[in-house]
Amino acid sequence: MGRRTIRLEGDPVLRRRAARIERIDDEVRQLAEDLWETMRHAGGAGLAAPQIGVSRRLIVVEIDPEEDRTLAAPLRLRLVNPAITRSRGDSSDLEGCLSIPGLRGEVPRAARITVVATDLDDRPVRLDLAGWAGRIVQHEIDHLDGILYPDRMLPGSPLLPVLPAGSRPHRSRRG
Numbered sequence: 001m002g003r004r005t006i007r008l009e010g011d012p013v014l015r016r017r018a019a020r021i022e023r024i025d026d027e028v029r030q031l032a033e034d035l036w037e038t039m040r041h042a043g044g045a046g047l048a049a050p051q052i053g054v055s056r057r058l059i060v061v062e063i064d065p066e067e068d069r070t071l072a073a074p075l076r077l078r079l080v081n082p083a084i085t086r087s088r089g090d091s092s093d094l095e096g097c098l099s100i101p102g103l104r105g106e107v108p109r110a111a112r113i114t115v116v117a118t119d120l121d122d123r124p125v126r127l128d129l130a131g132w133a134g135r136i137v138q139h140e141i142d143h144l145d146g147i148l149y150p151d152r153m154l155p156g157s158p159l160l161p162v163l164p165a166g167s168r169p170h171r172s173r174r175g
């Protein structure tokens with residue numbers, strides 16, 4: 001396979017609750033590779049399987065410490081069946097989505113999260129995340145439940161146009 005087409009808002013696959021992955025096999029590993037390649041090509045910070053039309057619970061995330069000072073090292077995640085087991089605090093920031101091109105909006109989310117998942121070698125993963133990384137992981141897990149970021153915006157909070165490339169901070173990278 002390789003790079004795949006990113007599904008856009010209006011596509012029913014983005015509104016479906018994705019199926020749990022029961023077994024990590026070559027098909028799942030290939031899906032993770034395709035997601036990774038598609039995210040990289042789109043310049044995204046994260047991507048969830050439904051965004052390439054596959055309704056299964058798999059996400060990828062790539063964030064560098066320059067974008068998120070809560071990170072000591074680059075964060076590169078491929079998470080199977082990720083779930084948030086704990087959330088603390090509140091944080092609001094601008095977000096965009098590769099499935100909703102050209103727009104961004106202010107989205108309230110938890111400030112810190114604990115996430116459990118399985119990696120591609122079928123080992124358990126447990127992560128404590130804050131900052132931009134925590135935000136992107138919450139955004140991607142939402143995709144697995146058919147939730148898009150405008151659903152989480154406060155009533156009356158406007159969708160804004162994306163700034164032109166060049167004037168855009170790193171953190172405006174989308175998921």
Ligand code: ZN
Pocket residue numbers: 096097098099139143174175
């Ligand atoms: Zn998104």
